[in-house]
Amino acid sequence: MARYICAIDQGTTGTTVIILDDRLKVVGQVNEEFEQIFPKPSWVEHDPEAIWNSTRSTIRRAVAQAGIKPEEIAAVGITNQRETTVVWDARTGEAIHNAIVWQDRRTRGRIQQLADDGHEPMVRERTGLILDPYFSGTKIEWILDHVPGARRRAEQGELRFGTIDSFLLWRLTGGKVHASDVSNASRTLLMNLHTGEWDPELLELFRVPESMLPTIVGNAEVLGEVQGIEGLADGTPICGMAGDQQAALFGQVCYSPGEAKCTYGTGAFLLMNTGDTPVMSRHRLLSTAAWKIDQKMTYALEGSAFIAGALVQWLRDGLGFFKTAAEIEELAGQVESSEGVVLIPSLAGLGAPYWNPGARGVLWGLTRGTTRAHIARAALEAIALQNVDLLKAMEQDLGEELKVLRVDGGASANDLLMQMQADFLNREIVRPQMTDTTALGAALLAGLGVGLFSGFDEIRETWREAKRFSPAMSQQRRNQHLELWEEGLKRV
Template identity: 40%
Template sequence: MSEKYIIGIDQSTQGTKALLFNDRGIMLRREDLSHKQIINDLGWVSHNPEEIYQNTIYVVKKLVTDAGIDKNKVAGIGISNQRETSVIWDKVTGCAMNNAIVWQCARATEICEEIESQMLTERIKKHTGLPLSPYFPAAKFSWLLKHVEGAEEKAQKHELCYGTIDTWMIYQLSKEKSYKTDFSNAARTQLFNIFTLTWDEEICEIFGINKEDLPEVCGSDSCFGTTDFEGFFEHQVPIHAVMGDSNGALFGHGCHKKGETKATYGTGSSIMMNIGEEAVLSEHGLATSLAWGVDGKVTYVLEGNINYTGAVISWLKDDVELISSPKEVEPLCKKAEQNDELYFVPAFTGLGAPYWNSHVKGELSGITRTTKKAEIVRACTECIAYQISDVIDAMTLDANIKMEKLKVDGGPTKNEYLMQFQSDMLRNNVLVPNMEELSGIGAAYLAGIALGIYDKTIFDQIKCDKYEPLMEEERWKHKKYGWKKIIQSACEKN
């Protein structure tokens, strides 16, 4: 049998990666390209969607060219994408009306406050599984309609497209022939009813959006269209899997059974627990959502999203300039005094799950005369593990499932200090896989399965390093108590 190839595209917050897999699921090559983070003086975070599309074309062309493979043997594409980042574009011209609002951006807070004042919060959660928040695209789309010149007029004429990044990419790659999204992305818009599996007319009306103008929602293993990447391929290549990046990581980890849990450490973090084929609405600050739709069935998850985890390390390097490279973090953490009372609350744009406070400000608490750079870096690193532990504590209560282990992925998982501290805070094992790019792997493997190139034994090749809890119980209790006290204090101030 002649060799076939699958390309995984992971369009993330910081950049776009293209991953090349052979028909045995082995990653042969990776190319990536960052895009500009557009941040104004109000702290609003934006991306240029046209730049993202052009970068996607570039990395795929470079990947295939530099790998030296036969282009005709590329059989399919899987896409994983940063979720909640929201774009509107002109249905006639195909051009974006404005820069995309990034998931981190809280500029739509006033829209959510107005809806909250109308006592609609619980209704929204009961339909969508999501707590009302400017984090989600519904409020972002509403903001764009109100503030982008000409957007409302085009919406009234049904000349406007709404999409998360997957929909934007599919639309552009297919030359405007395909206007689709998958269950995992639709479920994160706060416009999709996760019980009826349709766009929710009532919720759409609350946010001022006509549901008829939203994209078609498909199973995650569907064919979303075909593309030749601006003429690079001589044949049309099917886009045969689409998943939000965190969902792709859950799938890539092989968390296909009820109770299996993963955490992605990226710019922010998504902690996700597979809860099976029936939804459970959270009572502890989490979201209920869809993991994916595969083989005609949907799988539900509980999820907690944290705004700033890996981005805290970027802040240390780029903004306060305490470090010149992320590689400095681990040795500084190990060097630091371990028994002080220093805590860092990374609320640069409020806090996500399970606190959901968009007004809280960040703070460094417990500074003494002995606090130095190493201690500050250690506190900033530990806040990542504390936040993830808080989310998993909430998941355990909601799902009534005891997590047996946590599978993790993302750049910060290379930090042995952080992984050990995470295991200590959870009092549970943490598994770090021997393969990176789990989001892109998940999407690529799903595309390969859908095309009949792979079967589910493909996940067996992913092996893991294991961290086990080592911290004494009394010290663990003390550290957790200190964190709970400072996070509660920060929230009560705002």
């Protein structure tokens, strides 16, 4: 009997495939990075073929590492970097342009034009989002307007659009299925959050032909069958799909309204389950689809900080502070304070709750005594401090105080960062045993879709706490940090 799940986690800097058994024990795990492309300042692209090749490679290697036969895999789940936009030829499946990544800021002029023309209130009401280059709508429009002949071909039905979930589903099924799950579709500026369908008025506003768009589906149902992929048997069902942050919320078993998690990946993303009703933020947070299971929609409130782990990568690759990202904890721990050094990590604009796409990074408060250790510590503080703004806004929108925040993602393994987070938020921080919760969420959704799990109660029993961080900072010191942070924000 097939009893394993293959979870594909296609992220911003690489692809990870995890093979889990029906008790959610990891038996195989492989990660493969791919090239980041920066054609111009504030432009970020990926080669779709590099994404696809890394996906095929990690599937094959993870299954081999697990030592199982392809026929033993009961289901495939997909989770992905959201908003990243691919447009491809409907006949050949080949992309007509590099993927435009969620971090890309090239369409901020078009966004400003739409805002100046008064469209933001309607967009916010329909989508739960704000007008920002972050989302897919203006990325699609840009590709159609800048690739020769693309708009004509799109209007003739020759092109397809997809976020990465849709692109991978198309490729995994040999071009048979063009679909996107509701969580990813809700990040395009094109889906009506209240109906769960593409909105004709939004399609007209962003000049996107409906023929390009995938069918919107639920998150735990049979979406298609694998065809021609080494390591997987033909006919293996693809049964779970969700954007990375919604998958992490699911993997953290935040199934009740008010439960929240923060994922520390390339960016930092704080999501809170708001139940069956979307909450329209008064503080410029996002309302988004969390998942749709058994035809029931669940929503979430989200705060997005575009730079978190990417800040550590920048110190490693751009400034040569250390050789591996994990070394930042030791370096930052060499000093007990950043001594007034403040780093505002707006390397790709500022996300929620500021939404300033033109913001640049700031390193402020340097003295002759500043060392690499002080800057490294300021970087970790920045990752934690930006979440204070998000949580405050979220609590004000919901009218209640969060008691515990569950954390996951690569940087959640950094104990110093997690203690900073507890101190600055003045909240309990809980880290689970499995911190790859984006992949875990995709696996759980796939398991639900294929019937390996009976429901939410059974899944809740699998979640295990690994470590808890309690606030240990005085209110006076916390206020000092917050005041310096606010002063730094004024300088972007």
